[in-house]
Amino acid sequence: MRLRWYGDIYGNIKPSLEIKIKNGALGTKIHSEQIPFDLPIDFSGNDVKQLLKPKEHVQRINEMLCRTEPKIMNRYLRHYFISIDRLFRITVDSDVSFKRICNSCGTKTSSKMRDNLIFELKYDQKSEDEAHNITGYFPFRLTKSSKYIAGIQKTYPCFTNDVNY
Numbered sequence: 001m002r003l004r005w006y007g008d009i010y011g012n013i014k015p016s017l018e019i020k021i022k023n024g025a026l027g028t029k030i031h032s033e034q035i036p037f038d039l040p041i042d043f044s045g046n047d048v049k050q051l052l053k054p055k056e057h058v059q060r061i062n063e064m065l066c067r068t069e070p071k072i073m074n075r076y077l078r079h080y081f082i083s084i085d086r087l088f089r090i091t092v093d094s095d096v097s098f099k100r101i102c103n104s105c106g107t108k109t110s111s112k113m114r115d116n117l118i119f120e121l122k123y124d125q126k127s128e129d130e131a132h133n134i135t136g137y138f139p140f141r142l143t144k145s146s147k148y149i150a151g152i153q154k155t156y157p158c159f160t161n162d163v164n165y
Contacts, residue, residue: 001068002148003034003048009075010041017052017061026125032061045070045103072151073099076118087127088134093118096147100155111154118145 005015017032037051048070075097081090096113119140123131135142 001064003052003070009073010039010043012036013039015052017065019061019064030061043101045101048101069103070101072148072155073101074147074151075099076147087123088131089122091118091120091122093120093147096150098151098154111151113147113150113154118147 001017001019003015003017005013007013014036015034017034019030019032021028021030035053039051040047049065052065075095076093077095079092079094081092082088094117096118098111098113100110119138121131121135
């Protein structure tokens with residue numbers, strides 16, 4: 001589950017709550033538009049939970065929100081590309097940074113991801129065979145990457161392991 005918005009980090013934001021659903025390598029998202037609110041610079045996880053109010057009443061989402069706690073904030077620059085046939089999208093993320101979110105004490109530890117780019121090819125399941133042909137042209141090694149996991153490892157030292165993000 002994540003809260004996403006574009007533009008300024010703090011101040012008046014217009015967020016969308018996204019629930020990511022993964023089935024193996026395939027994923028989809030459920031979106032719930034939120035009522036805009038002011039996010040202070042030193043917000044806590046509890047502040048965010050109190051500010052979240054779906055525009056439409058969705059009981060299942062509200063129940064999920066009650067059982068979750070904000071852990072990190074990540075920010076990055078993203079560039080979008082789309083194929084001529086519109087079947088494939090590429091996103092390139094750079095300048096990734098993280099902030100640990102404490103439930104009652106506000107944002108704390110900050111960290112930057114080491115210098116690298118996150119390059120993602122996105123497509124529907126029906127285009128999977130062609131996607132494998134496309135990735136054969138990439139001049140780099142394909143790996144699995146999660147900005148959320150990287151952020152947890154960077155801002156919560158007790159969760160570090162051998163994975164280097």
